[in-house]
Amino acid sequence: xxxxxxxxxxxxxxxxxxxxxxxxxxxxxxxxxxxxxxxxxxxxxxxxxxxxxxxxxxxxxxxxxxxxxxxxxxxxxxxxxxxxxxxxxxxxxxxxxxxxxxxxxxxxxx
Amino acid sequence: xxxxxxxxxxxxxxxxxxxxxxxxxxxxxxxxxxxxxxxxxxxxxxxxxxxxxxxxxxxxxxxxxxxxxxxxxxxxxxxxxxxxxxxxxxxxxxxxxxxxxxxxxxxxxxxxx
Numbered sequence: 361x362x363x364x365x366x367x368x369x370x371x372x373x374x375x376x377x378x379x380x381x382x383x384x385x386x387x388x389x390x391x392x393x394x395x396x397x398x399x400x401x402x403x404x405x406x407x408x409x410x411x412x413x414x415x416x417x418x419x420x421x422x423x424x425x426x427x428x429x430x431x432x433x434x435x436x437x438x439x440x441x442x443x444x445x446x447x448x449x450x451x452x453x454x455x456x457x458x459x460x461x462x463x464x465x466x467x468x469x470x
Numbered sequence: 471x472x473x474x475x476x477x478x479x480x481x482x483x484x485x486x487x488x489x490x491x492x493x494x495x496x497x498x499x500x501x502x503x504x505x506x507x508x509x510x511x512x513x514x515x516x517x518x519x520x521x522x523x524x525x526x527x528x529x530x531x532x533x534x535x536x537x538x539x540x541x542x543x544x545x546x547x548x549x550x551x552x553x554x555x556x557x558x559x560x561x562x563x564x565x566x567x568x569x570x571x572x573x574x575x576x577x578x579x580x581x582x583x
Contacts, residue, residue, distance in 0.1 A: 392569040403560055403574035404514070447514075451570035456502045456521065458570055462513040 363387060364461035366448050372467045377438050381464045383448030384430045393424055395433050396447040398463065404447055407433075438468045472497035476561050476575035483582055489534075489548040491578050493561030496542065501563040503544040504572060505536055508558040520544060521566065556582045 366383045373379045385393075393410035408415065410422040410431050421434040431448055448461035473496045483489060495501050505517040516529045518536035526536050533552060537545045544561055558579050562572040 392571075394571060401558075401579070403577050406571060406573065409569075409571070456519065456564065456566070456570065457516070458572055460514045 362462075363452070363459045364448055364450050366446075366461040366464045368462055368464060370465040370467050372469060373438055374469055375438055375440060377468075378434065378436045379438055379466065380432055380434045381446055381448075381466075382430050382432050383461050383464075384428075385448075385450045385452075385459075386429070387450070387452045388426075388429060390429075390450045390452045392451040393422075393431050394449040394451075394458075395420075395422060395431075396449055396460075398445045398447055400444075404460075407446070435466075438466075440468050440470060442466060443468045472563070472573065474561060474563055474573060474575040476559075476578050478578060479576065480579045481581070483551050483580065485553055485582055486550050489546070489551050489555070489580070491546040491559055491561075491580075493544040493546075493575055494542055495544075495563045498542070498563065498565065500541060500566060502566055503538060504562040504564070505544065505546050506560040506562065508560060510557070514560070518546070551582045553582050556580055 363386050395407040396404040397407045398404040408417050410424050414423045419436045423432045445463040445465045447463045450459045475494050502521050504519045506514045508514050520526050520538045534548050558577050560577045561575040564572045
């Protein structure tokens with residue numbers, strides 16, 4: 361079983377749609393969680409951290425479910441510019457290392 | 471603010487040739503530094519990480535090596551490139567006092583022919 365699993369997609373959605381991605385992690389002791397965004401042929405960039413109580417940043421909402429060991433990312437009112445690969449990232453032990461999921465590809469169509 | 475630089479941006483090298491990729495960080499002290507490789511359409515593979523000058527940990531045995539000659543400089547090298555070394559090489563840094571958030575450089579795209 362992979363340490364961090366994501367549906368690779370692609371998720372094809374029309375502009376204005378709401379789309380949600382889930383990610384599961386295997387280490388129940390994992391300490392911190394993030395979503396990164398990677399555009400084609402570019403470096404990953406931090407989108408948002410994921411807090412235990414859930415957090416929102418504009419059209420983006422992240423949720424953490426420790427009991428079921430999954431993280432979600434909800435994007436409302438999708439824009440063409442949201443098209444990218446979204447990486448689920450876990451810090452398994454509060455140390456220096458991160459574990460990256462394989463990414464979920466989102467394509468927003470006009 | 472902190473910035474991270476990588477060069478070159480792209481590189482085409484013949485099989486068997488040497489490699490040297492450089493990464494430098496500005497605006498922070500004693501960062502943790504990382505080298506990743508991303509093959510086409512694949513996830514990120516951690517190659518090396520460093521918590522200080524001269525301290526290198528290798529995650530995957532291969533023909534690559536890393537060095538950290540200065541606090542904010544991280545170098546990825548190879549004596550003889552293989553076809554399988556082609557990929558997108560990313561350097562990242564994190565604060566040793568944070569929760570592990572890593573920030574990536576723009577990457578070097580390497581094609582070995």
